[in-house]
Amino acid sequence: MAEAHELASIASTYEELARRIEAIERSLLADHRDGPAQSLRAAWALNRALLRELDEARRRLES
Numbered sequence: 001m002a003e004a005h006e007l008a009s010i011a012s013t014y015e016e017l018a019r020r021i022e023a024i025e026r027s028l029l030a031d032h033r034d035g036p037a038q039s040l041r042a043a044w045a046l047n048r049a050l051l052r053e054l055d056e057a058r059r060r061l062e063s
Contacts, residue, residue: 007058011051018047 021044028037 001062004058004061007054007061011054011058014047014051014054018044018051021047 021040025037025040025044028034028040
């Protein structure tokens, strides 16, 4: 179960990263800087995919 706890900790870090990326993206969009915001959107999508994979791995370890 230590591995599941470690994965949950990593997921928490990625969740915080997602919140920060989203805040920066909103700020860029408010300043009408769509180009950089699009790059962040791509990073945010990748981050969400990583979170899904981490969650799936954690669930497998716990079962």
